[in-house]
Amino acid sequence: MPVMAAEAADTVTATLKMLSQQAPHMRAPDLYGGGTGGFGWPRVNRLARTTAVTRLASGA
Template identity: 50%
Template sequence: MRTHGTRLDTGPPDLDTGPTDGAVFDKRPEAVAHARDFARAFVDRLRPGMDPQDVVSVELTVSELITNAVRHARGTSCSLRLEAQPDAIAVTVGDADPRPPQERAPDLAGGTGGFGWPMVQHMARAVTVTRGPNGKTVRAVLPR
């Protein structure tokens, strides 16, 4: 995992909008747990602290988007960028595959998924997919 970040100094002095922080993960199954830990450490640094349910939503969104990149996208790595805004957290995941996420019927019997993408869309205030010549980014904006 490679990380980078910059400090944002915007907003009123009593509201720490927090850093913008990012990491690049090799596309291996353990990337999901590393990304979740990265997200938890990010939100733990925010002041004022977040509501516990909002923290869970951020962690779950990171987990689902990184899982999708690891399982379904082309390329050998994926990126995660977290940005704290005064009233929201933006989660952006990038990969080398220009194909957008595909909604599919949830698999209730075989355990092969299908729940994550609809769940992210439900939890987020907004979800955007930006496709480019080198892949795509998926950005979910969640309440803070």
């Protein structure tokens, strides 16, 4: 579940914890309803000035 906190008047920070061991990556979205996604990470990158992926010590 996303956790968002305002840092400045024009800044929002979103921190997400993913269950997948695979880091988010750009891929072709599933346009035909197969349920595989592919929309979230491109949207985040379009909206963000910067993005970062940090792996936890647990490997997640």
